[in-house]
Amino acid sequence: MTWDNSYALSILPDLFSGLWVTIQVTLAGILIALVVGLVVAVIRYSRIPLVSNIFGFYVQFIRGTPLLVQAYIAFFVLPSYGLSFSALATGIVVIGLNYSAYTAEVYRSGIADVDTGQWEAATALSLPLGRTWTRIVLPQALRSVVPLLGNYLIQMFKDSAVLFAITVYELMGHALALGSSSYRYLEPLTIAGLLFFLVSYPSSHLVRILERRLAPSR
Amino acid sequence: MPPHADSSPTQVPARDPDRPRDMISFDGVSKSWGENKVLRSLNFEVGAGEKVSIIGPSGSGKTTILRILMTLETPDQGLVTVNGGTLWDVKSGTKPKETKQTIAARRNVGMVFQQFNLFPHMTTLQNVIEAPVHVLKMDKEEATARAVDLLEMVGLSKHLSHKPPQLSGGQQQRVAIARALAMRPKVMLFDEPTSALDPELIGEVLGVIRELAHSTDMTMLMVTHEMRFAEEISDRVVMFDSGVVVEQGAPSEIFKNPTHERTRKFLRAVLER
Numbered sequence: 001m002t003w004d005n006s007y008a009l010s011i012l013p014d015l016f017s018g019l020w021v022t023i024q025v026t027l028a029g030i031l032i033a034l035v036v037g038l039v040v041a042v043i044r045y046s047r048i049p050l051v052s053n054i055f056g057f058y059v060q061f062i063r064g065t066p067l068l069v070q071a072y073i074a075f076f077v078l079p080s081y082g083l084s085f086s087a088l089a090t091g092i093v094v095i096g097l098n099y100s101a102y103t104a105e106v107y108r109s110g111i112a113d114v115d116t117g118q119w120e121a122a123t124a125l126s127l128p129l130g131r132t133w134t135r136i137v138l139p140q141a142l143r144s145v146v147p148l149l150g151n152y153l154i155q156m157f158k159d160s161a162v163l164f165a166i167t168v169y170e171l172m173g174h175a176l177a178l179g180s181s182s183y184r185y186l187e188p189l190t191i192a193g194l195l196f197f198l199v200s201y202p203s204s205h206l207v208r209i210l211e212r213r214l215a216p217s218r
Numbered sequence: 219m220p221p222h223a224d225s226s227p228t229q230v231p232a233r234d235p236d237r238p239r240d241m242i243s244f245d246g247v248s249k250s251w252g253e254n255k256v257l258r259s260l261n262f263e264v265g266a267g268e269k270v271s272i273i274g275p276s277g278s279g280k281t282t283i284l285r286i287l288m289t290l291e292t293p294d295q296g297l298v299t300v301n302g303g304t305l306w307d308v309k310s311g312t313k314p315k316e317t318k319q320t321i322a323a324r325r326n327v328g329m330v331f332q333q334f335n336l337f338p339h340m341t342t343l344q345n346v347i348e349a350p351v352h353v354l355k356m357d358k359e360e361a362t363a364r365a366v367d368l369l370e371m372v373g374l375s376k377h378l379s380h381k382p383p384q385l386s387g388g389q390q391q392r393v394a395i396a397r398a399l400a401m402r403p404k405v406m407l408f409d410e411p412t413s414a415l416d417p418e419l420i421g422e423v424l425g426v427i428r429e430l431a432h433s434t435d436m437t438m439l440m441v442t443h444e445m446r447f448a449e450e451i452s453d454r455v456v457m458f459d460s461g462v463v464v465e466q467g468a469p470s471e472i473f474k475n476p477t478h479e480r481t482r483k484f485l486r487a488v489l490e491r
Contacts, residue, residue: 115333115335117331117333117334117335118335118337120288120290120331120335121331121335121336121337123288123289123290124288124290124327124328124329124331124398125328125348125349125353125397125398125401126321126324126325126349126353126401127348127349127352127353128352128353131352135337135348135352136337139339140338140339143339
């Protein structure tokens with residue numbers, strides 16, 4: 001099979017629209033992962049009896065099962081219990097919740113790194129617990145974990161290809177559909193791979209720059 | 219042991235009789251870490267406006283007294299009151315609980331830490347106004363004006379917009395003192411406030427504390443290894459070892475005529491450094 005330039009050019013618009021879906025899934029998914037992960041981390045750290053244990057199990061369970069299985073269950077099993085959503089919405093929620101288990105662990109390490117003296121100073125000033133979290137602890141905890149979260153963003157961007165399995169029509173889905181209709185897989189899959197790389201490579205550089213910016217002066 | 223067995227009112231300088239007798243009181247307070255008993259049924263009072271220094275070897279429970287007063291640690295049993303309010307009331311064998319009373323009593327207390335514990339992501343000014351604005355619900359302009367006054371008092375009015383990592387240890391500790399004062403505490407706790415400082419920076423921090431001791435009627439309780447300083451500013455010095463008060467009295471008595479062998483040994487060791 002030899003590379004066909006004109007075919008490659010002709011499928012570019014289609015693949016770009018797939019890339020756009022991938023980006024949308026990633027941005028919506030990371031939003032869920034960042035918010036849910038933070039809530040999970042704070043609740044786990046707060047050692048609320050039972051509640052913290054349940055969220056601890058949530059993290060272990062999600063990290064212990066494959067994303068693909070979670071996606072299948074959400075898309076093919078849950079509808080028979082009356083929970084049915086579009087493939088896109090299901091995919092975003094599944095990948096967002098999946099990553100929330102990982103971001104929760106990242107946040108947790110950031111929170112644990114905050115000096116206990118900071119908590120003690122807040123107590124000594126009678127700052128309420130909520131204020132202590134939002135103004136004292138989290139700003140310091142987040143600063144150190146932003147690069148790690150950035151890496152998860154890039155990883156999610158690539159992992160979202162798995163969602164093709166539940167018919168989310170993203171970059172991978174477009175590439176495979178083009179392949180099966182033209183019986184040419186070389187061009188669509190190569191270009192898809194290149195597009196993933198062209199986004200994730202500069203992004204990882206940005207994360208590294210961020211890392212250097214945030215690292216010193218604490 | 220009868221309560222208040224350790225108090226020796228004759229050694230305490232005369233106070234305004236209108237004031238409440240005790241600003242701080244510990245009544246049968248015990249605390250252990252595993253097998254290590256850091257406080258053994260401690261009875262201890264500090265009068266309103268009194269300046270008291272606690273001296274003694276490391277690990278003798280001195281700092282635990284301050285940390286229980288700041289609610290950073292809980293007693294295993296005993297009664298602790300501040301300004302007449304109950305901070306801790308723990309029966310033997312029960313779990314200590316932070317109640318509304320605890321939180322209300324804590325408002326009377328401010329603390330200066332060995333490691334400063336400033337908020338490193340906030341400016342000097344933000345560090346000082348954070349609690350007045352969000353705990354005392356003070357108007358932000360008023361809080362800022364007061365913070366500027368306090369920072370001027372500690373000699374840092376030129377550093378309002380600096381962040382702690384840009385300041386020297388001595389400057390950080392002076393900001394920490396201003397931050398604690400901004401809450402208008404009736405009781406100030408100093409936990410080895412100069413132990414983490416380079417020797418040449420100790421003087422500027424002691425100078426601020428000395429000024430406070432002389433010019434305010436705040437109750438001050440200090441754990442320190444600066445013996446000469448303790449002698450100079452204290453109304454009373456308490457020698458503490460192995461969870462109990464070994465002896466206490468006016469600084470001149472403790473430093474010049476200690477009655478206890480344990481105190482003599484300790485003073486000889488630290489003064490010969």
